[in-house]
Amino acid sequence: MNRIVDHPILGPLSEAEVVxxxxxxxxxxxxxxxxxxxxxxxxxxxxxRKTVKRNxxxxxxxxxGRCTDCVMTVNGIPNVRTCVxxxxxxxxxxxQMGSGEWQ
Amino acid sequence: MNQIKREIVVIGSxxxxxxxxIEAARSGAxxxxxxxxxxxxxxxxxxxxxFFGSADHRAGVRGLDIGEALxxxxxxxxxxxxxxxxxxGIFDSTNVWVVRDxxxxxxxxxQRIIIATGAVENSINFPGWTLPGVMGAGxxxxxxxxxxxxxxxxxxxxxxxxxxxxxxxxxxxxxxxVVAIVEAAPTLGGYGVHTAKVxxxxxxxxxxxxxKEAHGNGHVERATLVRLDEKWKEVAGSEFxxxxxxxxxxxxxxxxxxxxxxxxxxxxxxxxxxxLVPVHDETMRSSNTAIYVAGDVSGVEEAxxxxxxxxxxxxxxxHSLGYLxxxxxxxxxxxxxxxxxxxxxxxxxxxxxxxKEYIVSSYGAHR
Amino acid sequence: xxxTESRExxxxxxxxxxxxxxxxxxxxxxxxxxFTKPVAVIECIESIPCNPCETxxxxxxxxxxxxITTLPKIDPTICTGxxxxxxxxxxxxxxxxxxxxxPSLSYIAFPYEYLPLPQKGAEVTMANRWGEAVCSxxxxxxxxxxxxxxxxxxxxxxxxxxxxxVVTMVRL
Numbered sequence: 001m002n003r004i005v006d007h008p009i010l011g012p013l014s015e016a017e018v019v020x021x022x023x024x025x026x027x028x029x030x031x032x033x034x035x036x037x038x039x040x041x042x043x044x045x046x047x048x049r050k051t052v053k054r055n056x057x058x059x060x061x062x063x064x065g066r067c068t069d070c071v072m073t074v075n076g077i078p079n080v081r082t083c084v085x086x087x088x089x090x091x092x093x094x095x096q097m098g099s100g101e102w103q
Numbered sequence: 104m105n106q107i108k109r110e111i112v113v114i115g116s117x118x119x120x121x122x123x124x125i126e127a128a129r130s131g132a133x134x135x136x137x138x139x140x141x142x143x144x145x146x147x148x149x150x151x152x153x154f155f156g157s158a159d160h161r162a163g164v165r166g167l168d169i170g171e172a173l174x175x176x177x178x179x180x181x182x183x184x185x186x187x188x189x190x191x192g193i194f195d196s197t198n199v200w201v202v203r204d205x206x207x208x209x210x211x212x213x214q215r216i217i218i219a220t221g222a223v224e225n226s227i228n229f230p231g232w233t234l235p236g237v238m239g240a241g242x243x244x245x246x247x248x249x250x251x252x253x254x255x256x257x258x259x260x261x262x263x264x265x266x267x268x269x270x271x272x273x274x275x276x277x278x279x280x281v282v283a284i285v286e287a288a289p290t291l292g293g294y295g296v297h298t299a300k301v302x303x304x305x306x307x308x309x310x311x312x313x314x315k316e317a318h319g320n321g322h323v324e325r326a327t328l329v330r331l332d333e334k335w336k337e338v339a340g341s342e343f344x345x346x347x348x349x350x351x352x353x354x355x356x357x358x359x360x361x362x363x364x365x366x367x368x369x370x371x372x373x374x375x376x377x378x379l380v381p382v383h384d385e386t387m388r389s390s391n392t393a394i395y396v397a398g399d400v401s402g403v404e405e406a407x408x409x410x411x412x413x414x415x416x417x418x419x420x421x422h423s424l425g426y427l428x429x430x431x432x433x434x435x436x437x438x439x440x441x442x443x444x445x446x447x448x449x450x451x452x453x454x455x456x457x458x459k460e461y462i463v464s465s466y467g468a469h470r
Numbered sequence: 471x472x473x474t475e476s477r478e479x480x481x482x483x484x485x486x487x488x489x490x491x492x493x494x495x496x497x498x499x500x501x502x503x504x505f506t507k508p509v510a511v512i513e514c515i516e517s518i519p520c521n522p523c524e525t526x527x528x529x530x531x532x533x534x535x536x537x538i539t540t541l542p543k544i545d546p547t548i549c550t551g552x553x554x555x556x557x558x559x560x561x562x563x564x565x566x567x568x569x570x571x572x573p574s575l576s577y578i579a580f581p582y583e584y585l586p587l588p589q590k591g592a593e594v595t596m597a598n599r600w601g602e603a604v605c606s607x608x609x610x611x612x613x614x615x616x617x618x619x620x621x622x623x624x625x626x627x628x629x630x631x632x633x634x635x636v637v638t639m640v641r642l
Contacts, residue, residue: 035250037250057322058235063243083242086141155519156519163559298481299481305641308483308484449518450518
């Protein structure tokens with residue numbers, strides 16, 4: 001886990017409601033209210049999609065919803081910006097291949 | 104079409120937008136504050152360090168605490184805030200098209216609009232720059248300070264301006280290692296007190312160096328650094344590798360001007376402040392007299408300046424609608440102008456001050 | 471690289487200020503052996519718009535004035551060593567020092583914003599402006615006060631032979 005559990009300025013990580021998500025078929029736990037990208041990084045996943053032509057891996061880049069490098073297929077909807085989309089209970093998230101497909 | 108009316112619509116709830124909304128509401132105007140994010144505050148809540156400036160700028164207070172105080176002000180003033188609301192365009196000068204919760208379309212007929220959309224981090228490209236593990240310094244800062252996750256454990260920082268050194272310091276505070284900070288220029292960009300903080304924590308600086316390549320199988324594993332000569336050309340044979348799993352890019356910001364320019368605001372080029380910005384006068388009014396701009400979108404500086412500019416825009420937009428008597432308006436504008444000028448003084452402020460003066464002096468030509 | 475000469479005017483290259491650079495600034499005042507208690511030392515040598523140290527000082531020992539880019543100047547004979555400026559400085563550029571605190575021991579109180587914090591009585595490694603280990607030190611106390619707003623202040627003693635060189639400790 002890559003959680004920062006204690007911090008000199010921000011203090012200990014507060015308790016948060018656990019949200020369950022499925023990422024490429026694997027169950028992950030996340031904190032309620034956090035962004036999908038954050039939950040994936042906490043669980044050690046850094047490749048969010050593969051590019052259209054060269055099948056190259058991509059992950060987060062800007063973190064503020066601008067660059068669209070972190071898009072994934074979420075609940076069957078492709079090209080969801082994971083850095084600005086919060087996790088929800090039961091969310092199904094998939095590494096997006098190319099430009100993705102509506103499911 | 105769903106349509107409503109508001110006196111002043113502020114777009115973006117970062118430091119500039121929040122302060123603009125607060126100042127306008129205090130002046131008596133009816134304000135609607137719009138932000139595309141789920142939480143207000145923009146990038147203020149990832150600023151966990153104590154701010155510079157004077158007591159007028161809340162110096163010595165951490166950015167996130169300034170953010171909390173501003174939200175409290177906004178709440179006390181009962182400012183209407185729409186979150187998860189994207190301002191998609193401005194039409195017929197003052198109609199703001201907003202999509203709420205990615206579902207509902209609504210047009211807000213405003214009498215004045217204040218655009219405070221901030222800025223976007225610049226990138227530099229090099230072989231391997233698309234690998235997962237290469238990210239904006241601001242993105243890493245959001246991850247560690249807002250989301251409380253470490254996107255890596257051994258970092259390379261590219262760029263030694265205040266963003267590069269502050270984020271490096273905060274990465275250390277979050278428990279990561281910063282292996283090196285590289286700076287293409289022959290001298291470091293950030294405040295000496297910031298560079299000193301990370302240097303005495305043992306982080307080495309490499310001036311006249313840049314990242315030549317990122318290596319890794321599916322994720323950054325190493326980076327090649329290279330020295331640059333006086334003409335900023337790579338010195339052959341000077342390459343060396345560092346073992347890092349994350350590369351942060353802190354090579355400046357570009358104003359997020361899409362909405363402003365899409366609405367017809369005239370542009371002026373200000374290389375010192377990030378490139379093309381909406382031309383504006385000293386009241387932050389754009390070439391469209393119903394639209395004001397504030398903060399990084401009007402020229403990239405820092406959060407304290409953005410807050411002062413926001414207050415000026417809020418005050419002046421409200422005054423242009425008839426709020427506040429002339430005396431009260433002039434007195435307040437005088438205070439705010441002094442505050443913003445104080446932040447543009449000294450060895451680091453001179454260039455920004457001159458750039459702002461140029462933008463303001465260009466205003467007449469664009470009207 | 472480690473010789474003093476090669477580090478002349480290196481703040482904008484190495485990131486850390488040279489002792490010789492400090493000596494060229496009138497505002498850097500290191501208390502000498504006559505001081506009987508630790509007082510504030512300010513390493514702020516660039517004109518940045520900032521004055522919380524002046525505002526924080528309850529006895530007006532630090533002066534900046536109306537132009538907030540003026541370098542802060544301290545009168546160490548007025549300073550009470552309360553450390554409010556140490557915590558208030560956004561640049562973490564202020565510490566307290568006393569040259570002769572004990573036999574061959576100097577005293578420092580420096581700001582520290584990392585975890586874990588050292589324990590009182592712990593042996594730590596003192597460091598210079600480049601983060602290099604200089605000598606061992608003993609933690610006298612660790613102050614966390616709401617008045618310091620989450621900046622801890624570590625008080626430690628160390629070999630007075632390194633009085634000026636030491637500015638912090640190696641992180642734990």
